[in-house]
Amino acid sequence: MPVTPTVAPGAPGIPARWTSSAKSGVGTSLSPAGQIWFTISHGILNEIYYPRLDSACTRDFGLIVTGPDGYFSEEKRDAAHAIEPFENGVPAYRLVNTAGDGAYRIEKSILADPARPALLQEIVFTPLKGAASDYRVYALLAPHLVNAGMGNTAWVGDHKGKPVLFATGRGTCLALASSLPWRSCSAGYVGASDGWQQLHNTGKLDPTCRRAEDGNVALTGEIGFSTGKSKALLALGFGATPDEAAENAFASLKRGFEPAAKSYVEKWRKWQKGLLPLDRHAASGINFYRVSTAVLATHRSIAVPGAAVASLSIPWGFNKGDDDLGGYHLVWPRDLVETAGGFLAAGDAASALQILDYLHSIQQPDGRWPQNAWLDGSAYWPGIQMDECAFPLLLADALHRAGHLPRARLAAFLPMIERAASYVVRNGPVTGEDRWEEDAGYSPFTLAVEIAALLAAADLLDACGKQSAAAYLRETADVWNDQVERWTYVTGTALCRQAGVDGYYVRIAPPDSAEAGSPKDGYVPIKNRPPGDTDRPAEAIVSPDALALVRFGLRAADDPRIVDTVKVIDAQLRCDLPQGPLWYRYNGDGYGEHEDGAPFDGTGQGRPWPLLAGERAHYELAAGRKDKAASLLAALEGSAGPGGLLPEQVWDGADLAERELLHGRPSGSAMPLVWAHSEYIKLLRSLRDGAVFDMPPQGVKRYIEDKTVSPLRTWRFNNKIRTIPAGKTLRVELLAPATVRWSTDNWATAVDSQTTENAFGIHLADLPTANLPSGSTLIFTFFWSGAGDWENVDFSVISGEQDSQSILPRQTP
Structure with missing residues (x-):
C-alpha cells in the first residue's frame, strides 16, 4: 500500500520577493511584552516584525475566497480597500475589503497583543451575493522569517490537540491559530505547491501537502466560517520554538480581542495625551498630526530604547529579494535625529532624550556614527557621512537649550560630544557622501550641518567648563563658514543666464575642483544614473539642499545668493502636482521608477519628494511668508496615502493603473518615510510658533547678526x-x-x-x-x-x- 506523501512538491519554490512598500497602516502595542510591529497595505497585513523592528518575519498575510463554478477571489487584488484607525493617534485598524464583483465584504480589526508577541485579526465575512454556505475563506500566510524568504520550513501541525500552522527559520518560529478551528490546511512552496496555486488551479487544498522544508514557503488554512459563525479571531504568535509561538497564539485567543484592544488603545491614548495639541484635520478628515506622531512612535524599538528605523517598508519590495536584507528598517543617524526633532516639536522630550542615549551607545570609538546600522549598532552600509556625524551634536544642543539636558546630565554626554566634535573637525568639511548616500565633495547641506554642529558643541563644551576647546570649534566653524561660497557657489553659468540670476549654490562640488576655487570646473559622478545619461559638470547639478544654509542659521532667507538659488531650484526642480508644488532632490537623480513605471533596479528616474515641500515651507516661514508655508503644509498632506502615511516620493507621470502609479500619488518607494512625518510635525510646530522650530540660534547670532568673519x-x-x-x-x-x-x-x-x-x-x-x-x-x-x-x-x-x-x-x- 503506497505511503501518503506529506512533503509538498516543487522545492524550494520560486525566488522569494518582498511586497509593496505602499503601506496604509503601521502599528505596535507600545508594550515591552508585545515585541510585534506590523504593516498593512492593499487591505491585508504585510511585513510583521519580531522580536525587533529590524527583523521582518512575514511577507504578507491575507485571505482568499472561493465559491461555486470555480469562483476565486484574492482580497488584496480583487477588492476595494478602506482603512481607518480605531481613533485618532491609535494605530490599530479597521479594514473593509469589498469584492470588486460585489460578491462579499470582509471586515477586519487588527492590532498587536500588548500582553505577548502575537498579532490579532478579528475577521467578519459577509456574503453580498448568495449564502454563506456558497463560500470558503482561506488565510494565506507567507513566512519570511528574520529578513529572508528562502530557507524557511512550514508545516501543518497541532498544539495540545488543536490544529496550528507553523513555520520556522533562523531560530525564530511562528504559529497561526484560529478561534474557529481550521478545516483543510496545507503547507507548500510558493509558485509551485502553495495554497494559492492549489486553490486557483483546483478550487481546494491538497491535504497531502503537510510540510515544505528549506525554501520559499506558504501556509494556507480554511477558516471555519458557517451560516451561524461569521466572525473569527486569528492569532499569529511568535517565539523561539514552535511550542512557545503556539502558546502565545492560543493565549491571545483565550484572552480575546476586546481585552487586548482595550489595553492597546489605553497605552496609545496615554502617550498621545502627553503631547502638545497641534491637531490638524485635513479635508479628508484625517488628523495628520496624530497619524504622524503615531508613525514616529511605531518606528521606535522597545528592546533597545531610543533606536528607531527609517521606515517599516522595503522600497519596491515586490522587486526585492533576500539580497536586500535591510530595506529601510535600519537606523540612519540622520533620520534618527530628525525623528528626535519631531518628538521634541510634539512635546515628548523623553523620547528625544532616549534617542540621544542610544546614539551615545552606538557611537564608534573614533567619534563617528555608522552610515546606517542594525538596532545593535552594527554597521550595514560601510559609508561615512559627515552630516550624520554632526547631527547628534545638534540634538544634544537642542535638548540642552530647551532645559531637558541640565549641566549635571550633560556631563554624562561630554565624552560623546568631544569625540563627535573631534571627528568633525578632523575629517570635515568635505562630506564622505552627501545626505542622499551618494556623492562626496562640498555639499551646502553637509557644510551647514557641520558648521552649526561645531557652534552647538562649542556651547555645550562651554557649559562644561571647556572654554579652550569651545574656542577652537568656533574658530573652525568660522573658517569653514567663510568659504561656503568659495566651495559651493557659482556665477555666470548657463543656468544663471536661463534663470536671470547672478549665481547659485550647487548641489555638491568635488573636493578637487572646489579646493581649486572653481566648482564649476569639476564633474560630479551621479549614482543610479539613467542609461545614456552623461556626467554633468558640478555647476549643472542643482538641489534644494542649499536651503539648509538658512534652516541651520548660517545665511539669511533674504540673502541675495539664497534668493537667486531659490529661483534656479524652482526653474529646475519644481513639479506642480494636484496637491501643490513638490520638488525633486536634484536634476539627474536616478533613484526612482523608470519612465515606463518599472521599479527602480539600480537605475531609474528620481521623483518628487514630499519631504522637500516641508523643507521649502520652513524656508518660506524663515522668509516671513507664513501663508506660503501653510499652503505647502497642505501639499504635504495631499501627498499622503489612503491611511495618511507620507511617502518618500510621488509619481509625476501620467496614470499607470496597471502599475498602481497615479499622478501625484505615492510611488513605489518607501511609505511611510518617518523623516517626512517628523518634518510635518516640526512644520506644524513652526507655524504655531511663527518661527522655524529647529533652527539653531548660534549661527544666526554669529553670522547673520554679528557678521563674524574669520581671521x-x-x-x-x-x-x-x-x-x-x-x-x-x-x-x-x-x-x-x-x-x-x-x-x-x-x-x-x-x-x-x-x-x-x-x-x-x-x-x-x-x-x-x-x-x-x-x-x-x-x-x-x-x-x-x-x-x-x-x-x-x-x-x-x-x-x-x-x-x-x-x-x-x-x-x-
Whole structure:
C-alpha cells in the first residue's frame, strides 16, 4: 500500500520577493511584552516584525475566497480597500475589503497583543451575493522569517490537540491559530505547491501537502466560517520554538480581542495625551498630526530604547529579494535625529532624550556614527557621512537649550560630544557622501550641518567648563563658514543666464575642483544614473539642499545668493502636482521608477519628494511668508496615502493603473518615510510658533547678526590650500607634533615654529601671513618630532589671492 506523501512538491519554490512598500497602516502595542510591529497595505497585513523592528518575519498575510463554478477571489487584488484607525493617534485598524464583483465584504480589526508577541485579526465575512454556505475563506500566510524568504520550513501541525500552522527559520518560529478551528490546511512552496496555486488551479487544498522544508514557503488554512459563525479571531504568535509561538497564539485567543484592544488603545491614548495639541484635520478628515506622531512612535524599538528605523517598508519590495536584507528598517543617524526633532516639536522630550542615549551607545570609538546600522549598532552600509556625524551634536544642543539636558546630565554626554566634535573637525568639511548616500565633495547641506554642529558643541563644551576647546570649534566653524561660497557657489553659468540670476549654490562640488576655487570646473559622478545619461559638470547639478544654509542659521532667507538659488531650484526642480508644488532632490537623480513605471533596479528616474515641500515651507516661514508655508503644509498632506502615511516620493507621470502609479500619488518607494512625518510635525510646530522650530540660534547670532568673519585660513593635508586672502593668518593643522619650517624669501632665510596640541589632538601653528604683501609666497615643510624625519615635499601658499590648492616639488631648506 503506497505511503501518503506529506512533503509538498516543487522545492524550494520560486525566488522569494518582498511586497509593496505602499503601506496604509503601521502599528505596535507600545508594550515591552508585545515585541510585534506590523504593516498593512492593499487591505491585508504585510511585513510583521519580531522580536525587533529590524527583523521582518512575514511577507504578507491575507485571505482568499472561493465559491461555486470555480469562483476565486484574492482580497488584496480583487477588492476595494478602506482603512481607518480605531481613533485618532491609535494605530490599530479597521479594514473593509469589498469584492470588486460585489460578491462579499470582509471586515477586519487588527492590532498587536500588548500582553505577548502575537498579532490579532478579528475577521467578519459577509456574503453580498448568495449564502454563506456558497463560500470558503482561506488565510494565506507567507513566512519570511528574520529578513529572508528562502530557507524557511512550514508545516501543518497541532498544539495540545488543536490544529496550528507553523513555520520556522533562523531560530525564530511562528504559529497561526484560529478561534474557529481550521478545516483543510496545507503547507507548500510558493509558485509551485502553495495554497494559492492549489486553490486557483483546483478550487481546494491538497491535504497531502503537510510540510515544505528549506525554501520559499506558504501556509494556507480554511477558516471555519458557517451560516451561524461569521466572525473569527486569528492569532499569529511568535517565539523561539514552535511550542512557545503556539502558546502565545492560543493565549491571545483565550484572552480575546476586546481585552487586548482595550489595553492597546489605553497605552496609545496615554502617550498621545502627553503631547502638545497641534491637531490638524485635513479635508479628508484625517488628523495628520496624530497619524504622524503615531508613525514616529511605531518606528521606535522597545528592546533597545531610543533606536528607531527609517521606515517599516522595503522600497519596491515586490522587486526585492533576500539580497536586500535591510530595506529601510535600519537606523540612519540622520533620520534618527530628525525623528528626535519631531518628538521634541510634539512635546515628548523623553523620547528625544532616549534617542540621544542610544546614539551615545552606538557611537564608534573614533567619534563617528555608522552610515546606517542594525538596532545593535552594527554597521550595514560601510559609508561615512559627515552630516550624520554632526547631527547628534545638534540634538544634544537642542535638548540642552530647551532645559531637558541640565549641566549635571550633560556631563554624562561630554565624552560623546568631544569625540563627535573631534571627528568633525578632523575629517570635515568635505562630506564622505552627501545626505542622499551618494556623492562626496562640498555639499551646502553637509557644510551647514557641520558648521552649526561645531557652534552647538562649542556651547555645550562651554557649559562644561571647556572654554579652550569651545574656542577652537568656533574658530573652525568660522573658517569653514567663510568659504561656503568659495566651495559651493557659482556665477555666470548657463543656468544663471536661463534663470536671470547672478549665481547659485550647487548641489555638491568635488573636493578637487572646489579646493581649486572653481566648482564649476569639476564633474560630479551621479549614482543610479539613467542609461545614456552623461556626467554633468558640478555647476549643472542643482538641489534644494542649499536651503539648509538658512534652516541651520548660517545665511539669511533674504540673502541675495539664497534668493537667486531659490529661483534656479524652482526653474529646475519644481513639479506642480494636484496637491501643490513638490520638488525633486536634484536634476539627474536616478533613484526612482523608470519612465515606463518599472521599479527602480539600480537605475531609474528620481521623483518628487514630499519631504522637500516641508523643507521649502520652513524656508518660506524663515522668509516671513507664513501663508506660503501653510499652503505647502497642505501639499504635504495631499501627498499622503489612503491611511495618511507620507511617502518618500510621488509619481509625476501620467496614470499607470496597471502599475498602481497615479499622478501625484505615492510611488513605489518607501511609505511611510518617518523623516517626512517628523518634518510635518516640526512644520506644524513652526507655524504655531511663527518661527522655524529647529533652527539653531548660534549661527544666526554669529553670522547673520554679528557678521563674524574669520581671521584665519586653515592648511591641512586633507585641505592643502595654496592661496590665502590678504590679511588672513595661515593656520597649519597636523595630526602629529612637528616643527614647521617656513620662509617668505624662497629659503634665503627660514623660521621654525613649533606646533602646539589642542584639546582634540590636533597640532597647530599659526604662521604670520596677515601682513604679507599681495603676491608673496610662503613656503613651508615639516620636521616630524615623533619620527625624527623631514617631510619629503615643500608646500606653498600665495598671499592676496583666492584660496586654491597646490603642492610644489620639494626644495632643500
